[in-house]
Amino acid sequence: MKLKPIKTEQDYFKALERLELIFDAKSGTNEGDELEILGILL
Numbered sequence: 001m002k003l004k005p006i007k008t009e010q011d012y013f014k015a016l017e018r019l020e021l022i023f024d025a026k027s028g029t030n031e032g033d034e035l036e037i038l039g040i041l042l
Helices: 009-021 030-041
Strands: none
Touching: 009 030
């Protein structure tokens, strides 16, 4: 999981794409943690 600030519209759309890919991640997993953090950022 490599997170960075969302500074541009392109960054925002990349983050949305990633969010879509991991949307059903289980809580307590690395992807679940990433999903939670991305949700907060977005």
